[in-house]
């Protein structure tokens with residue numbers, strides 16, 4: 001859980017259903033997801049296996065598959081789900097206001 005500040009990441013329509021985009025803020029990078037049910041989530045942008053952008057990965061249901069070695073994470077919880085990833089992904093609270101997506105970092 002984060003007690004940090006809310007920052008605007010993108011517009012709701014910037015992310016297709018069942019897709020992910022990259023969002024950079026200062027020296028950090030995040031991944032913002034929209035699942036097939038239309039829910040939004042946010043996590044660190046890099047895979048925990050190697051420093052590879054998850055925004056280039058594939059969203060399947062509630063899973064994100066890393067494009068580098070096909071490791072998988074549960075999007076809502078960040079839990080590592082398939083080798084070679086074994087370290088969970090850090091996730092961030094998300095809220096929608098006025099069709100904008102905010103994440104708390």
Ligand code: FES
Pocket residue numbers: 047048049050051052066067068069070071072084085
């Ligand atoms: S870098 Fe993501 S699974 Fe290896």
